[in-house]
Amino acid sequence: MLSYLDFEKPVAELEGKIAELKNLSTEEEAVPTEEELARLQMKADEALRDIYKKLTPMQKVQVARHPQRPHFSAYVKDLFSEFIPLSGDRQYGEDAAIQAGFARFKGTPIAVIGHEKGDDTQSRLKHNFGSARPEGYRKAVRIMDLADRFNIPVIYLVDTAGAFPGLGAEERGQAEAIARSTEKCLDLGVPNLAIIIGEGGSGGAIAIASANRVLMLEHAIYSVISPEAGASILFRDAGRAKDMAQAQKITAKDLLEFKVIDGIITEPVGGAHRNKEQIINSVGKEIEKFLQDYKNIPPEEIRIMREKKFLKMGELEN
Amino acid sequence: MNWINNIVRPKIRSFLNKREVADNLWVKCPQSGEMIFHRDLEANQWVVPNSGYHMKIKSSERLKNFLDNGEYEEIELPRLVQDPLKFRDLKRYSDRLKEHRNKTGLYDAILLAKGNLLGQAVIVAVQDFDFIAGSLSIAAGAAIVRGIETAIENKLPFIIFTASGGARMQEGILSLMQLPKTTVAVKRLKRAGLPYIVVLTNPTTGGVTASYAMLGDVHIAEPGALIGFAGARVIEQTIREKLPEGFQRSEYLLEHGMVDMVVHRHKLRDVIGSLILMFMNKPAAKKTDANLSIENEKSKSSEEEKKPEDKPADNNLANIQPPPVAHAE
Numbered sequence: 001m002l003s004y005l006d007f008e009k010p011v012a013e014l015e016g017k018i019a020e021l022k023n024l025s026t027e028e029e030a031v032p033t034e035e036e037l038a039r040l041q042m043k044a045d046e047a048l049r050d051i052y053k054k055l056t057p058m059q060k061v062q063v064a065r066h067p068q069r070p071h072f073s074a075y076v077k078d079l080f081s082e083f084i085p086l087s088g089d090r091q092y093g094e095d096a097a098i099q100a101g102f103a104r105f106k107g108t109p110i111a112v113i114g115h116e117k118g119d120d121t122q123s124r125l126k127h128n129f130g131s132a133r134p135e136g137y138r139k140a141v142r143i144m145d146l147a148d149r150f151n152i153p154v155i156y157l158v159d160t161a162g163a164f165p166g167l168g169a170e171e172r173g174q175a176e177a178i179a180r181s182t183e184k185c186l187d188l189g190v191p192n193l194a195i196i197i198g199e200g201g202s203g204g205a206i207a208i209a210s211a212n213r214v215l216m217l218e219h220a221i222y223s224v225i226s227p228e229a230g231a232s233i234l235f236r237d238a239g240r241a242k243d244m245a246q247a248q249k250i251t252a253k254d255l256l257e258f259k260v261i262d263g264i265i266t267e268p269v270g271g272a273h274r275n276k277e278q279i280i281n282s283v284g285k286e287i288e289k290f291l292q293d294y295k296n297i298p299p300e301e302i303r304i305m306r307e308k309k310f311l312k313m314g315e316l317e318n
Numbered sequence: 319m320n321w322i323n324n325i326v327r328p329k330i331r332s333f334l335n336k337r338e339v340a341d342n343l344w345v346k347c348p349q350s351g352e353m354i355f356h357r358d359l360e361a362n363q364w365v366v367p368n369s370g371y372h373m374k375i376k377s378s379e380r381l382k383n384f385l386d387n388g389e390y391e392e393i394e395l396p397r398l399v400q401d402p403l404k405f406r407d408l409k410r411y412s413d414r415l416k417e418h419r420n421k422t423g424l425y426d427a428i429l430l431a432k433g434n435l436l437g438q439a440v441i442v443a444v445q446d447f448d449f450i451a452g453s454l455s456i457a458a459g460a461a462i463v464r465g466i467e468t469a470i471e472n473k474l475p476f477i478i479f480t481a482s483g484g485a486r487m488q489e490g491i492l493s494l495m496q497l498p499k500t501t502v503a504v505k506r507l508k509r510a511g512l513p514y515i516v517v518l519t520n521p522t523t524g525g526v527t528a529s530y531a532m533l534g535d536v537h538i539a540e541p542g543a544l545i546g547f548a549g550a551r552v553i554e555q556t557i558r559e560k561l562p563e564g565f566q567r568s569e570y571l572l573e574h575g576m577v578d579m580v581v582h583r584h585k586l587r588d589v590i591g592s593l594i595l596m597f598m599n600k601p602a603a604k605k606t607d608a609n610l611s612i613e614n615e616k617s618k619s620s621e622e623e624k625k626p627e628d629k630p631a632d633n634n635l636a637n638i639q640p641p642p643v644a645h646a647e
Contacts, residue, residue: 163528163547163548164556165547165548165549165552165553165556166548166553166556166557167553167557167559167561167562167565169547169548170546170547170548170553170565170566171574172574173532173574173575173576174528174547174548175527175528175531175532175546175547176527176532176576178528178529178547179497179501179527179528179529179530179531179532179533180532180533182497182498182501182528182529183501183504183505183533185498186498186501186502186505187505202485202494202525203494203497203524203525203528203547206494206495206497206498206528207528210497210498210501222491223490223491223494224485224487224489224490224491224493224494224525225485225487229552230487233487234407234408234487234488235407235408236408247403247405247406247407247490248403248405248487248490248491249403249490249491250490250491254491255491258402258491258492260491260492260495307502307505307506310495310498310499310501310502311463311499311502311503313456313459313492313495313496313498313499314398314399314402314456314459314460314489314492314495314496314499315398315399315460316398316399316402316492317399
């Protein structure tokens with residue numbers, strides 16, 4: 001069952017009506033509902049299109065966090081073959097919030113690293129809702145090192161509300177782990193591509209998003225702090241998350257303007273969760289394009305290109 | 319107009335501020351509650367003499383106390399876009415910037431300078447907590463990059479004193495992008511074979527710890543400084559239990575392997591000076607006693623008589639005291 005967001009109410013009503021009519025038609029034979037159904041469906045599609053054409057930043061936050069939005073595993077399953085996940089940081093433990101390993105994309109070996117949020121209660125708990133601890137970032141560094149050694153490009157699928165704020169995480173150096181992971185991203189001699197597929201939550205995201213090319217899904221968000229936490233600090237009122245989402249400029253379009261990201265991947269009407277196949281396909285095309293674009297570039301050049309890009313961050317026209 | 323706002327006003331303010339500080343001002347130690355004469359604190363680099371509590375120190379005072387003869391040459395910060403989001407919270411961000419420039423006389427949260435440390439030329443960046451909580455902005459990020467580039471050009475060590483609440487939220491994602499940006503600069507410094515020393519002071523939190531503050535060749539913390547990524551309140555809400563005493567304090571980080579040492583403010587010159595001279599393969603400085611060297615310089619450079627730094631300073635390097643619970647914020 002598709003779950004609707006509050007602002008999708010008109011669509012929910014129309015689609016509810018369609019479902020009802022479909023049920024009726026099976027029960028009572030003589031109801032001429034074909035035309036009616038088509039008409040309603042058109043109306044529902046139109047309503048959905050209208051709503052999604054002008055999503056507010058806070059509505060995008062809701063879409064980005066939609067429980068049915070495709071997560072890391074969905075992309076990996078459909079895009080890659082022979083995915084072999086690796087575990088552990090070789091220092092302390094394994095953190096399932098970050099998944100990392102090697103796979104093939106249309107035959108080409110790639111390293112894939114990403115946050116997994118989980119799709120049901122059990123898997124959400126297992127993956128800690130995609131909020132990683134230091135071990136997750138240290139595992140990411142390990143896999144990046146391997147990729148670098150074997151000359152394999154790295155793909156990151158970023159989807160986290162942020163790094164986990166826990167006692168143990170702090171004790172074991174959350175900040176240092178994030179800093180080292182960011183540093184490793186920037187240090188690779190192999191090309192890397194980061195795709196923000198849902199939430200790009202601050203340091204927890206940047207740790208695996210400092211890449212040669214950074215793309216965002218159309219309704220993904222990427223921010224220095226969540227709108228709720230930002231509102232509670234800057235407005236002293238967590239209830240003003242909507243205003244904060246607006247003010248902080250967290251949408252893909254804003255970030256492209258700021259040159260923080262390099263491109264936007266269009267989502268199906270109604271968001272990625274409405275048509276997983278379509279969005280996964282689009283992401284696949286971007287990966288293919290990326291691998292093509294960065295083929296045969298010497299390691300030192302790849303590194304310098306990336307460094308130059310990040311050194312320019314914030315150098316905008318006044 | 320800009321010129322008036324940025325240069326003339328801060329000058330007037332700082333002039334007035336000097337007068338505002340009455341001679342008989344007393345300051346309360348946040349740890350022991352002891353009242354200390356303002357002048358005495360200033361003379362003691364804002365370390366409470368009895369409790370050893372390290373109070374906040376202005377960036378310019380920090381440099382004067384840290385560098386040889388109290389002399390330094392300020393490096394101008396790059397001027398990039400201001401207020402790219404046209405941000406407004408309870409106040410307009412552009413007004414907030416102006417206000418802090420006037421208040422501190424700084425362009426942004428970093429004071430960047432060139433000076434000597436035990437005779438070795440160094441580039442030093444000091445994050446000033448008085449400037450919007452020392453938060454990392456586009457300007458601050460660019461300042462760090464300029465500092466490091468200057469160090470590389472002149473083949474000098476780079477030292478940073480961190481003090482920050484984290485990223486400058488009023489600059490949104492662009493403040494977050496200063497994490498990878500400064501990280502690139504740090505990488506280049508290391509590649510150039512130059513030492514990078516991080517001094518973590520109270521408080522250093524959030525995004526700053528997740529980048530240049532935790533990438534030093536050597537991490538030195540001032541006693542009792544709050545250093546951490548996530549805020550204590552957020553953690554308590556997440557794990558639903560009280561945090562242990564001394565959590566995220568310098569001594570706690572030392573115990574958990576995140577910093578190399580906890581060093582008293584009076585000893586920083588000596589310890590860092592020794593380290594960088596070794597890293598630069600230079601002969602040892604003649605005087606390796608921080609107290610002595612401070613005293614000597616003071617008798618040369620300052621008009622007022624300094625009282626000699628006494629035992630508490632000496633003991634404090636080795637002294638493992640219980641971390642203070644309260645801090646000045």
